[in-house]
Amino acid sequence: MSLLRPIKSFVEGIDVLMIPMEDLYNIADNLQQSLSEVMIMALQEGIWPESLVRNYSTISAEQQISIIKSRVVIVGLGGLGGYLASLSARAGIGNLVLVDGDAFDFSNLNRQIFCTSATIGENKASVAAKQCSLINPAINAVVWETDFSIENGMKILASSDLVMDGLDQISTRKTLLSISSSMNIPLIHGAVRGWSGQVSIFLPESRIDFDHIYPENSSRSPVPSVLSSAVAIIASIQIQEAIRLLCGYPLPNMNKLIFFDGEAISFHKVNLSSGI
Numbered sequence: 001m002s003l004l005r006p007i008k009s010f011v012e013g014i015d016v017l018m019i020p021m022e023d024l025y026n027i028a029d030n031l032q033q034s035l036s037e038v039m040i041m042a043l044q045e046g047i048w049p050e051s052l053v054r055n056y057s058t059i060s061a062e063q064q065i066s067i068i069k070s071r072v073v074i075v076g077l078g079g080l081g082g083y084l085a086s087l088s089a090r091a092g093i094g095n096l097v098l099v100d101g102d103a104f105d106f107s108n109l110n111r112q113i114f115c116t117s118a119t120i121g122e123n124k125a126s127v128a129a130k131q132c133s134l135i136n137p138a139i140n141a142v143v144w145e146t147d148f149s150i151e152n153g154m155k156i157l158a159s160s161d162l163v164m165d166g167l168d169q170i171s172t173r174k175t176l177l178s179i180s181s182s183m184n185i186p187l188i189h190g191a192v193r194g195w196s197g198q199v200s201i202f203l204p205e206s207r208i209d210f211d212h213i214y215p216e217n218s219s220r221s222p223v224p225s226v227l228s229s230a231v232a233i234i235a236s237i238q239i240q241e242a243i244r245l246l247c248g249y250p251l252p253n254m255n256k257l258i259f260f261d262g263e264a265i266s267f268h269k270v271n272l273s274s275g276i
Contacts, residue, residue, distance in 0.1 A: 006018060006019050006042075006047045007019070007020070009048070009050075009053050014056075014057065016048055016053060016056050017046055017047045017048065018047065018048050018049075018050055018053045019042050019047050019048070019049060019050065020050050021049065021050045021051055024038050024039060024042065024049055024050075034138070034140075035137060035138040036068055036094045036138040036139075036140070039052070039068060039092075039138055040065050040068055040069070043061040043062075043064055043065050043068075044061070044065070046061055048061070048064075051092075051136070052064060052092050055091070055092070059243070059247055063246075063247040063248070064092060066246055066247060066248070067091060067092045067093055067094070067243065067246050067247065068092050068093070068094040068138070069094055069095075070093055070094060070095065070161045070162065070246050071094075071095040071096075071097065071159060071160045071161050071162075072088055072093050072095065072096055072097070072160065072161060072162045072163075072164060072242065072246075073096075073097040073099065073156060073157055073160045073162070073163045073164065074088070074096065074097070074098055074099065074128075074163075074164045074166055075099045075100075075148045075156075075163065075164070075165060075166060075167055075172075075176055076099070076100055076148075076165070076166030076167040076168065077098055077099070077100040077102075077114070077124035077125045077127075077128045077166060078100070078102065078108065078111075078112050078124060078166065078168070079108075079111045079112050079166070079168075079192065079226060079228075079231040079235075080165075080166040080190050080191075080192065080231055080234060080235050080238070081098075081100065081124070081128070081164070081166025082112050082113040082114045082115070082124070082128060082166075083113055083231060083232055083235030083236070083239075084164050084166055084190075084235050084238060084239060085098060085114075085128045085131075085132050086113055086114075086128075086131070086132065086135065087235065087236065087239040088132070088164075088239065088242070089131075089132040089133075089135040089136040089139055090135055090136065091239065091243055092136065092138075093139070093246075094138065094139060094140060095139070095140045095141075095142075096129070096132060096139060096140070096141045096142070097141075097142045097144065097156060097157075097160065098125040098128050098129050098132075098141060098142065098143050098144065099125060099144040099146070099147075099148050099156055100123065100124040100125040100128075100144075100145070100147075101123075101125075101145060101146045101147040102123070102124050102147075103121055103122055103123050103124065104119050104120050104121065104122055104124060104127065105120060105121075106120060110226075110227075110228055111226050111227065111228040111231050112124075114127045114128050114131050123143075123145045125143045125144060125145055126143050126145060128141075129141035129142075129143045144156055147172070148167075148172060148175065148176055149172075149175065150175055150179070153175065153176070153179040154179060154183065157179060157180060157183055157185055158183075160183075160185055161185070161186075161246065162185065162186050162187075162188065162242055162245060162246065163176065163180045163185055163186070163187040163188070164187075164188050164190075164238060164242065165187060165188065165189040165190055165191075165238075166190070166235075168191075168224070170210065170214050173189065173210055174209075174210050177189075177202055177209060177210055180202070180204075181202070181204050181209075184204040185204065186201065186202065186203050186204065186245060187201075187202040188200075188201050188202075188238050188241050188242055188245075189201075189202065189210075189213075189238075190234045190235060190237070190238045191234070192226050192227075192230045192231050192234050193224050193225065193226060193230075194224075194225050194226065194227065194230070194262070195227060195230055195261070195262030195263045196230060196259070196260055196261050196262045196263070197230050197231070197233065197234035197259075197260050197262070198213075198234070198257055198258060198259045198260065199234060199237045199238055199241065199253075199257075199258040199260075200213065200253075200256065200257045200258065200272065201241055201245070201251055201253055201254050201255075201256075203251070203254055206254065206255055207273075208255050208272045208273065212272040212273075213257060213272070227262070229262070230260070230262045233260060233262070234260065237258060237260070241253065253269065255271065255272050255273050256269045256270060256271055256272060257269065257270040257272055
């Protein structure tokens, strides 16, 4: 594209062609195209948008394009979901569907990244969409100010590449997995309690489900203790797995439960096909 005027940047000891964000905005205006479309055009020419240039060498331009084109659903925008949304926006995920019927209150301040004294009383998904657009102006954020359910699930997940679990209710998680599996959409589960947490990947072809993790009669306390540090760690692992999946990397943790022990600062994995 003749309008592209790249400059050189320096990442991992390598010269990289980069285009400033201001130039991308101007090109998008001149061509009457979206910012994400212009970013994709630049990457196709081997030119990295300034906001994504530090992803260079960790992922390829083709993989970054896949990330920009992807549509990811995050269900639950509280503790885990807030971090998932923020990290998704920073990774360059181009289309986010944000689902939560709840509003922020003061008890959320200890662990929910988008909860501030200024957002108390506001819907969590709506606040997340606004903040993600500030992080990544190229993002297309769709907001559902409602709880996920059997009735609306298929409509929410339509045309999505991936679902991220930011929920805290086991019953809703099971509904989410049932619908995502029926629609052949991968789901990345995360959960946190106290110092610790867990992550698991559910692919449509897998026969693993939440019954392998949660006993039939298990339930969570309606007011669990959760530390923000554990939330951030688990959400980060979920995003690592999401990026690997969207980039087409192998998924060695499929059918496994990754457990993080925050008191010992250690990880261990359980093969779910063998039971816990």
